[in-house]
Amino acid sequence: MADINSKETPARPGEEAIKGCENNLPDPSIIDLIELFFFAYRDFTQDPDVILTEFGFGRAHHRVLHFVNRYPGLRVADLLEILKITKQSLARVLKQLVDKSIIEQHPGKSDRRERRLYVTPEGQKLAIRLMEPQLSRIIQALKSSGIESEQTSRRFLYNMINSVDHEAVLELFSRSRSKRELKG
């Protein structure tokens, strides 16, 4: 039944018909991209992980800290949408970050039900330290990948995101950009 391409190996994976591929034969080089994406993400998260264990934190703490540092005043609800985890999962790591004075919560000015999230100076220091190796890795990769790689990779990653969330991502980014303008 699955003997479309029965050549030498028992399985020539992905060389069978796959929906959504015009010629009905997926380019095996696209399958490479699946694997490259996995390897790249595996290594991308590795450097911060080492630092995090030093502090008794995990990857979940890193995610929270990163986004709060980058978008100060984020609400819990914003974080839930960004991370796509449950309130209870977030609560656990958030509590630990607050207990260790990495993040602070302050009631919203216009809506006092909200808990706006901010990094402490210590939290900022850690966030930057965690960001360092990731930035270095990206900068090095872009340098090695040609002049156009920044714009192209940015577009590629953006288009890999569920289109339902495109708006939210742009909105998020515009949040840091407006802050940038306040500074200049």
Add this chain to the structure above:
Amino acid sequence: MADINSKETPARPGEEAIKGCENNLPDPSIIDLIELFFFAYRDFTQDPDVILTEFGFGRAHHRVLHFVNRYPGLRVADLLEILKITKQSLARVLKQLVDKSIIEQHPGKSDRRERRLYVTPEGQKLAIRLMEPQLSRIIQALKSSGIESEQTSRRFLYNMINSVDHEAVLELFSRSRSKRELKG
């Protein structure tokens, strides 16, 4: 207490000196890439996850199944190096895949200590079904990102991998076809 809307925001992340950045001011657009990478991977893994629960499997099973399907005859040691997890972690999911007749183990021909791994026909079917949405997502993203995006994204992802592992990745890829140039 940092007030909610205090304009001199406590954190202007990543705009401090960071090692490995020539002008000592990291381009904030590079920080976007950190987030885009996270969002992209978050959504990339989401489609298979839905299918996996149907089978009582998790993401760990997917990884194992993918690589065994793609590189039939893989040894346990190979898999450990690819996934960078411990033997005990792998053993747990591998056992379940074998028990459910998704993967088969056969002693190596020249070295009978080895357990060469192969997908069963059923395993191949599942592997392909899990690959489908990921391929579709990548193909769609490449189409939306310009003609050069495939080569460029491939190079970018490759260069995001620890250079220590570059050789291993190329070797892996060469296993299913002749090497192509990845180097930027």
Add this chain to the structure above:
DNA sequence: TATTTATGTCAGCCATGTTGACTTATTTTA
């Protein structure tokens, strides 16, 4: 023969995800 290697296995711990039920404070709405 002795050692190394490839793999398996038991036992337990930890991080981080999940669901479900419920509370509290505050804002919005009928």
Add this chain to the structure above:
DNA sequence: TAAAATAAGTCAACATGGCTGACATAAATA
């Protein structure tokens, strides 16, 4: 103004998939 909706927190239980450490077995190799 009373009722409903919203933002967030909490408790309890459970699942997944990492980890360490110790030890077992079979086969290859020195």
